[in-house]
Each structure stands twice: as structure tokens, then as C-alpha cells.
Amino acid sequence: MDVLNKLRHLDAYPKINEDFYSRTLSGGLITIFSSIFMLLLFFSELRLYLHAATETKLMVDTSRGETLRINFDVTFPALPCSILSLDAMDISGEQHLDVKHDIIKKRIDAHGNVIEARADGIGAPKIEKPLQRHGGRLEQNETYCGSCYGAEGSDDECCNSCEEVREAYRKKGWGLTNPDLIDQCKREGFLQRIKEEDGEGCNIYGFLEVNKVAGNFHFAPGKSFQQSHIHVHDLLAFQKDNFNISHKINRLAFGDYFPGAVNPLDGVHWEQKAPSGMYQYFIKVVPTVYTDIKGNTIQSNQFSVTEHFRNSEFGHGQTLPGVFFFYDLSPIKVTFVETHVSFLHFLTNVCAIVGGIFTVSGIIDSFIYHGQRAIKKKMEIGKFS
Template sequence: MDKIFAKLRNLDAYPKINEDFYSRTLSGGIITIVSSVIMFILFVSELRLYLHAVTETKLVVDTSRGETLRINFDITFPALSCSILSLDAMDISGEEHLDIKHDIVKKRIDAHGNVIEARQDGIGAPKMEKPLQKHGGRLEHNETYCGSCYGAEVSDDDCCNSCEEVREAYRKKGWGLSNPDLIDQCKREGFLQRIKDEEGEGCNIYGFLEVNKVAGNFHFAPGKSFHQSNMHVHDLLPFQKDSFNISHRINRLAFGEYFPGAINPLDGVQWVQQTPYGMYQYFIKVVPTVYTDISGRTIQSNQFSVTEHYRGDDNGRIQALPGVFFFYDLSPIKVTFMEQHVSFLHFLTNVCAIVGGIFTVSGIFDSFVYHSQRAIKKKMEIGKFS
């Protein structure tokens, strides 16, 4: 049996150092304490990473089809009143949404930014009493109202019962409404008077758009839009103004839902117009993003980057439609974020690496300090006897 144990001792790959060769020093104790503190700090840091989820990022090709894109916005125009501000959206597929009113709220604000009135766009038009009928007479008690469209009727049965409906009929015809006071509906509703009453006010407009997931644009501009000679134009004549100040502040602009770590680069951006006319353009690159949290809940959203451009007037001539335009295009690459826990084996490997690394480095440093001290001590002793 003793021979067997002797052979096993010969196989020991970790020979023991005789205790006579150990030397305890002050520097060694200090290095041991410092190494232990560093080891503890790194262990705690690694433990926190293990207990908390980490986010893994991947880039994949976006193969989604037939989806819609939700655009959330909140923009303030301090020098453009709500009565003249409109929102249009269009994309490269040919789909257009002009003078959008659904899911939109407008707030009238004064020069100091205080809210005067807030209401959903398109709601709250004045009610008319005894308006002019299509045949020319005034509305009688038992008669159904059918107002004239002033030449913009598509058929004999068409009726325009409000100023907005007359303007819409003109828009479909590609006509501009030059003098609203000549339109009975607009005159009785006080269309021009409302514009005068809101002179000097600003407008905060917020809401969301649901658009096709293709390249397109949406813009905020004064006047009702229509097509004329295959061009997208806005009817600015009724407002009887020489210039429009499109200074604006973007309180929020996001493409899709919020997800942890999302950064919208246009939030809080402000721009002040210095010239009488101008068009401000934002060119946006939208990157589809999927975020999956630790519980498995998936958020379909988007990130975006943006560049800006301003087109001003040239010698007092309008070169472009005044307004704020957002042109967006979609990236074919999708970013996926996935929260997940670090495996226990990975955690254990890192802890072993920390312990082994600190022991190795501290051992080398301790050996260097110890031999340096001995060398210095010997030189001092030689100096005394010489």
C-alpha cells in the first residue's frame, strides 16, 4: 500500500513549497488586501450583470409586408394660428390624405404659450340659422337644407351645407377660394372673422397618423391643399396675408411605440424663421426596430436619423410652399434588441478568470516588490561595511 501512495505522490503536478521558503512582509500584506478588495469589486460587478438582463443586438433584413407605420407627433407653431394650419400626408404608392382631421387635436395658444382653447380638429363649427338654399331662397321651417357649392357640384344632388364643404368641393375641382365673403356659408360662419380673431396666436397640434409602410411625406402648411396641373398646391388666397411664419418647436416625433433606450433625435428641436417666406424640410431615415423584453413581450417600433434643409425666398419671390415638411424613407435593415440573462456557466467562467487573473498579477507584483526590497537592502548593507 505504501508503494501505491508513493507512486501517487510522484504524480502530484502541484508540488508543495517548504514552509522555510515563505517570507511574510508588510508589502505582501498590503498587496493581499488591495487584491482582495479589487477581487470583491469585480465579483460584485459580475454578479450584477448575471442577475440583471443584458440586451443582445442583431441586424437582419426586413422582410415584413403590408404593414402600416404609426407616426406620433406633437408640434407647436408659435406664429401660425390653428384656423389656417392644415396637415397632409402622401406616399410613393399614390395614396393621399389631405387636410387630415381625424385623430388630431389643435390647441390655440397666445403669444406667451398659454392655451386658449383645445378641441379636436373639425369639431365645433358654428351652427347656421336660415342659411341660403341651393335654389336661392332662405331655409324655411319644414325644408331640408341643401346649400350651393357655387359651381363645384359634381351632380345636381350635391349639397354644400358648410363653408368647409364648399372649400372641400373647390379642392376636389382643383380650384382656389379667392373670397370667402362671397360664399354664404363662409360669411355666415364668420370664416374670415375667425381668422382675424386668431391673428397673432399660435397653434399646438398633436395626434398620430397611420400611413403605409413605404416612403412618403407629411407636412404642416397654411391653407387647404388641392391639385392643379398635376401639382400639389395650397389655397392661400382666403387668408389675405403676404407672409407666413413657420417657426416651430417639435415637442415629440416618434415612428411607432416607445421602447427602452429609444432616442428620438427631433424631440425638443426648435427653429425660428428669419425671412418672410420659407419651407423647412426634414429628411428622415426610418429603421424598423423590434424590442423583446425579458418576459418575451415584443414591441414593434422604429428608430430614425434625420437631416435638415431650409428653402427661403429669393428676392422676395416665393420659391416653395411655406410649411414644415417631413420626408421619410425606410431602411431595408431591421434592428432587433433582445433582453436575456447571462448563463450560470458564463458567470462562473468570468469569476474564475477574475480570481485567477488577480492572483497572477498580484503575485508578479509582489515578487517584484519583494526582490526589489532585498536588492536595496543588500546594497545598503554593502555600503555600511565598505
Template sequence: MMDRMFNKLRNLDAYPKVNEDFYSRSLSGGVITLVSSFFIALLVVSEFRLYLHTVTDTQLVVDTSRGGKLRINFDVTFPSVPCTLLSLDAMDISGEQHLDIRHDIMKKRINSDGNVIEVRQDGIGAPKIEKPLQKHGGRLEHNETYCGSCFGAETSDDHCCNSCEEVREAYRKRGWGMTDPDLIDQCKREGFVQKVKEEEGEGCNIHGSLEVNKVAGNFHFAPGKSIHHSSMNLLDLLALQTESYNISHKINKLSFGDAIPGIVNPLDAVQWEQTSPNGVYQYFIKVVPTIYTDIRGHTIQSNQFSVTEHFKNSEMDHYRSPPGVFFFYDLSPIKVTYTEEHASFLHFLTHICAIVGGVFTVAGIVDSFVYHGKKALKKKVELGKLR
């Protein structure tokens, strides 16, 4: 019974064996074997390296997320705008506005050679004197409460402006522009004018981050402090400033969210030099939500973006747009997902088998041609057909 079963299994052998007495080994066969073995080793090593490396699967899906916040990271250098005069504003289509932003913002004063003079939290003015002027004249004594004048911008009888910035804020809410800080006691007392004059000829590096609504909007850097008037954003261009502003700038870094491995943002290290007088430089940015998942399963929810640029010369602008660098951003409805993954081990084994089997098959065909060719040649020589 067992012998019959073994005979049936023997008949299923797809690899019939040839007696060694019938083997014929040749020099050409040995050379072909060495060459084919080298190719097999080379291809196996290459395939193994590919197996160890991760592959990234990319997919496009519709972004159905709603609400949320968008973090904007920036690092911009203005070689010809002093830090005291440089302001940052942001607004979006939902109507939310952030004027003269200061939180999470750092400024570096730089000289004409690009060297850092001072690093400070955003803010202007010098420390106040111990006894400032009161609203109705006279000097403040230790037992009195100081209430500075808002110079016509008060909203009530008990409205006080105790600093230059509070006066500017009161003017901004009224929609007025502060034309001469020398006439404002608080500004004069805090040394605002003197500070601007001290920084004449300097530049400024401003870096930090903004957190805005996840809707279309813009943020901009401008020489001067913003005011709001009749739903239009203008600039309070101080009388002590010159009429022309050089908004040449270098964007050291600009990103929307966390960094994504392998992705280089298109505006990093971009530099622009102004060649004409006053103007507005505009960047129109399309933000693409992106989810990146690495091989360990760690997920980064961030954004990529594309950009187009435009410079508008104020001399040619009928409405005399205020000078500055504007970034207009909009969000794409399409989300990109990147997923790192390894090729499966079975896929790797399949490729190895294909390499070994394919190379040996091709080598066998070549060896067969060489062997039979030599044999036919030898036979013709023996018959005297070739000399």
C-alpha cells in the same frame, strides 16, 4: 488494493504541501496580501455589477417585410399660424392621399406668450343657424329639406353643400380655389371669416398621429386648405389671409412608431425661426425599421430615423412653392435589431476565477521579488559589503 489506488491519486496531486515548520512569514508578505485582497474584492464587485446589468446585442439585417402600416406621432407648435388656417395633408408614392386630415388630430390655440387659450378637435366654423338659406333662396322651414348651393361646383343637379367645408370640398374636387369666403353663404353663416379674424395674432399647437402606408411619402403642415389640381398639390390661399406667412415652428415630438428605450429622436425639441418672408421648410427623413427585445422577451417593433433639413425661400423660387413645413420620408432596406441579454453565469465564474488567480499570481511574484531582495541585501550586510 485500496492503498495502491490511494497512492496513485496522491501522486497526481498538483498542489504539493509544504510542512509548516518550513514556512517563513514576513511583514512585507502581510502587506502584499492585504493589498491583493483589496484588489480582488474591488474587481469581484465590479464584475458582479456588470453581470447584473444587461448587455445589448445589435445586428443589421435586410428588411424583407412587405406592406403594413406606419404610424407617425407628432406634436408641433406654430407660434404665428392660427389653428383655423392650419391644415395637415399626407400622401405617398402609391398615389394615396389624405387632404386636410382631421381624425386623431387635436389643436390648441395659443396666444403670443405661448399660453393655451382653447383645446379642440380639429375643425373650423361655428354652429349653424337654425334656418339656413336654401339653394334657391328663402329660409328653411321645419318641414323642408335643406339643400345648400355648391356655387358652381355641383357634380349633379341634386348635389348639395350644406356647410362651408362641403363647399370647400366641392371646390377641391373641381381643382378650384375658394378666393372669397364672404361670397359663400355657408361660410358667412357659420362665422368662418369672423373666426379667422378672431384668431389673428394667435399660434397653434397641433398634435396627434397618422397611419400611412409603409412606403415613401410625405406629410406637411400648411397655412390654408389643400386642393388637388392636375396631379399637383397647391394651397387654397384665402383672400382674407395676409400675403406673408411666418412658418416658424417647434417640433416637440416626432416619432415613427412606439418609443424605444434609450433612443432619442433627432427632431425632438428642435426649433426653427423664420427670418425671411414666405418660404418652405423641408425635412428629408430616412426611416430605419427597428426591433427591440428586452430582457423579458417583450418585443417592440418601431423605427429610428435620421434627418437633413432645407429651407427654400419662395421669393427665389420661380414656381412660387406654397408656404409650409414638409416632412419627406423614405424607408431604409436595412433593419436594426436590438436584443437585451445577460452574460452567462459560467462566463461570470470564469472572470471571477481569472481575477482571483491573476491577482494572487502577480502578488506572489511581487512578494518573491521583495523577499529575495531583502534576503540578498541582508546577506551582503552580514558579509560587510554594505555598511
């Protein structure tokens, strides 16, 4: 018994006899409000525990030899598909001119309605006896071999369509001044098709796979070629003085989508006011790695962008009309990792919530209770005085 009595003296939580309890209205209200507040905080903490949290880290990007995938969907309301081309190049010297693979073009009318989706190129020959390379017309059972009009790379090279003639000219660095002088272009109705599509627009979408180095890709009228180490486009064939490069970027992303990704150029619309010019986007690409709660990893990118318009007047007529995207890679990689809050951490937070609210509500209740008693005593003293 003596040992038990000594243990009672060590009790850090002495109990008060229920006969001394005094329950008040204010205490009941404080209990109700503090309990509701406690439940709200508990469910908020439970939601955080059940859902994954995302940790963000920054590190130096040491990856080498990777490629960069560029997904795009751009609409040009006043630029026909027949004259629109896509080029890509980077600082390593690699060039992809007049890109056609993995690209889809849709002709659209002035109201934005799709007219048709077709592959690049103007069309097939429309007459039975096209002009042969040797100068005569195609005879029966004779294999067709059209002339490249001086742009042949070898003696046995043939250009059987207007597109092949234009490609041969591009490789030579020549511009095609009058397509009607080219038999293939004349019988395919090159200029006629351009005139028919005048006033139309074009929606072009797809993706590019480029080296993971700084570079640019651009949408511009005409076929591109190198002339004295300068990148130029053949615009004479279209017989137009200016081109309207108004555009809307429906989507532009560097890599795959990941949760929380925001592409700042999605939905951006720009309308050309000047007669002609070059619209430029300068993009800083930040490599990003997203790892979900199951350990699945998504290699992607985020980017920031600034914009600039170069009027042809400032370039003395030498500014190439088009929409250019210049991109550069950041040396810093961002990693997002989804993690679960540990049960011990959740339990600690719940205990902190319960203990904190219980303590604060007790202080408030004590302040109200003793304040009421003090006021009551003063009123009693004033009544009997």
C-alpha cells in the same frame, strides 16, 4: 504505502512548511488592495450576470404589406389653428388631405399658454334663415340645403357649412378667393375668426397610419388640392402675404417606444428669419425589432435626419410655405434581443478574475520582496566593508 508515496510524487501543487513562511508589510498591503479590486470586479460581473445583455443584429427587411405609424407633437407659435392643415401622401399615389381623424389641435397664446382645444372647422351657423341652394332663405319646416357655388358633385349635393363649401372646392381643384362671398362662411364668421386668432399659435399632436413606403407628410396653411397634377394649398382665403412657420417638434417617432430609443428630432426648435419659405426634413427610417428578456416583441423604427430651408425667393414665389417631412425606408432591419449571461460563463469569468488578480499580485509582491532583500544585502555589505 508504496502506491501512496508514488501518488505524492505526482502532486503538481507542492506545499511549503509553515515554518518557512515569511509575512511582510508589503505583502499585507498588496493583499488588501488586490482583495478590494477583486471584490469590485466580482460585483461588476455579478451585475452583468443579473441584468440582461442586448445583442444587436442586422438583416434584410423582407416584410411586406405593413403600415407605418407616425406619432407627432408639433407646436407652431405663430400659426393659428384655423389655418393649419395636415396632409400625407406616398409614392404609391395614396393621399390623405386635410387629415382630421386622430388629430388634436390646441390654440395657444403668445406665451405658449393653451387657450382651448377644439375640433377642426370654424363654427355653426349663427342666423336662423341661411341662404338655400335655390337662392331663397330657409323657411319654417324646410330642410336646409346650402349651395356649393358651382362645386357640387351631383344635383342633390348640399354644402351646409363653410367647411363643406371649402371641401367641395378642394375636390374640384379650385381656390376660395373671398370667403365673404360665400353665405356659409360669412355667417359663420370665417374671416372674423381668422382675424381674432391672428397672433396666436397652435399645438397639433396625434398620429398617422400610412403605408410602409417612401412618402411625406406636411403641416401647411390652407386646404390642399390637386391642380394640373400639382399639389397646392388655397392661401388666398386668408388674405395674408406671408406665413411664419417657426416651429418646435416636441416629439416625432415612427412606431412605438422601445428601451434605448433615441428620436433625434425631439425638442428641436427652428425660428423663421426669412419672410416665407418651406422647411424640409429628410428622414431615413430604419425598421427595428426589440425583443425583451420575456420574449415580448416591439415592432418599431429608428431614424436619422437632415434639414433644409427653401426660401420663397429662390422659387420665384411658388414655394409652398410649410414644414415638410420626407421619409424613406431603409432595406436593412435592426434587431435588439435581450439575453441573460449563462451561469457557466459567469463562473468562468469569476475564476478568471480571481486567478488573474492572485497571479499578478503575487508577481508584484515577489518583485517587492526580492528587491527589498537585495537592497538590504547591499546595505549590509557596504556597512561591513
